[in-house]
Amino acid sequence: MVKDGDFIAIFNNIHRVMKAEKILKEKRLSMLLIPAPRALKSDCGLAIRYAEADRNAIEGQLGEADLAPEEIYRKDGEEFTRIDAPSE
């Protein structure tokens, strides 16, 4: 479900991820709720996938709604690269 270059947002909370999906759907932004890749640890096992082109719109909306993802990764080949700054 995840292509090279796709972005994956992890929320670690089922209510947050559901709320995030709802808000992004309402804004008609292109994304998909997917099972979190096994290589990434997600408490609720869900993640939101989106393309780089939609990154600003999606992360902007989530930030406004106070639903900033816990972690954001980009798929690079077989690896996932963490691209947000790890929380202090």
Place this chain on the structure above:
Amino acid sequence: MKTIDCRNMACPLPVVTVKRALEESPGEALKVLLDDGAPRENVTRFALTRGFSVDEAELDGGYAILISGAAGETLAIKRQKSGETVMLIASDRLGDGPEELGRLLMKNFINTLVEMPEAPDRILFINTGVQMATEGSEVLEALEKLGNRGMEIASCGVCLDFFSCKDKLRAGTVTNMFTIVESMLKAGLVIRV
């Protein structure tokens, strides 16, 4: 003997790659280069459970695993004996409970099927389950991927008619109760979701 390098691959990719390689050249021994830890354990377990012999040797930065034996046959026989795996999806929700959660779980269930090395041979949608295969469904991408891997997808015609969405079918074909009952009776395993 073929050698494949599965080092630096994330799980479950080493197992998937090895499975494909074994299916492509049945009977031929296969040498697999693997990282230590989960990949080495998973591939070894996978090969042993399918009746292959496994020998391993440590190498610089990992392990070389030699898979041999005539398990290509065992696999084919096992498949013939057990018959098809048919999954019957009779709702657009997974489990009882809040509707929102049920829909989310069903979506996640189908999307997770895509990640599995073995998909069912056939998936049958009935009742509100047909909505998974029609326009607006959020699992169409997953169904397309499963379809490309050879999984057959069929939706109940009466149900599509009931929901007035016969012309909105976007994955698989229309089927009837005869075919549904027949494939369930003939199946080696029916998973009712």
